[in-house]
Amino acid sequence: MAACAPDPEPRERGSRSPSASGRTARPGEGLLAQWDADLLEAAGAGDAASVTALLDRGARIEARNEDGRGPLMLAALADRVEAATVLVERGADPDATDDLGDTPWVTCGVTGSVAMMRVIWEAGPDLTVPNRRGGSPLHPASERGHADYVREVLATTGIESVIDRVNYNGWTALLEAVALGDGGEPHQEITAMLLDVGADASLRDRNGRTALDHARARGYGVIEDLLA
Template structure:
């Protein structure tokens, strides 16, 4: 099969993905928040403690399905995340676009917040987003190598296939730019033992996909890992 169709498909999907990605609260939405959501957005720990002492519904959601913990994660308010978790807030809840806190932190390349979430017991392997992906796939797509290392260490599924028929390793190639960040991401996945034989929907292997794009460094990495096809 010619490489033109897969390349065109990947390009079209790459353009479409941002529009379908997670949506953080706007400034106007954050300003309109009340109660737990307001305290989480501002990181006001004293106010949050007072509110939590009254036993509120820690799973209450805004119009976009975000809990206070989602809001605190978007805002990088780690003290608020810890307080909410201690009060029983779910670390694995999905908002309306089916993102959890771990994937929100992963997409934002927020290693400190991700580390805290994982330490508190958040799952590294939830199926998230309309693409039925994982935080690892999202991070690989974006070339967030540090996040990828954390998720691998936390036991994230290496070879989950999303509904685009891509793994994290494939996404590091087809949605990356072939540069240093995505090379580091690919290396982390290879070192962890991610499959180099799982193919995309058109039957293209990771090595074929790297060759099609002219990503010489990635081709060399895959070949050095023992990939033949």
């Protein structure tokens, strides 16, 4: 008596196995969602090889997590330069906003990562797109004392075109460097750099104070001399 043929192995629902017509089957929503989740995790962890493999498999480059953050944003926040490089090369949007209103490009001003800024600059970000507070990347970088970032972004991007942008709190980058900084060497350097590219020191905050007024009130002698 002939042996019965074994049952075929079950296929995963939504797999990309060839169909009877020879075409590649589209992944099911559950499988695609898993690929997207894996891509988000790999981007934040800096696993560039997995990012590449998942994109090749069909994961969506503009997938979002529960905070509205995509792979490039997660890579930027964690300073995962190699992963970000893959994403930029594959067309990730540098101006994609998360639920807070920040983008991968403006996030570089928060982290102060020069390497990440250089990578995302290659994606062609729109310099007029604001961060969540209505400022440019220079605002958080100036506040936090990221002098190397400010130097590089001014030298390579043309961002001085928005040098005097006033954010929702009434601050320019120069005002933030002075009023929200600690008066130390990084903030002194940033003040000098902003002035060198034409920042308007006469602009006032909502209380009518200029950067010079803030420097004098805080006893920041070096910065006061730069502004005087």
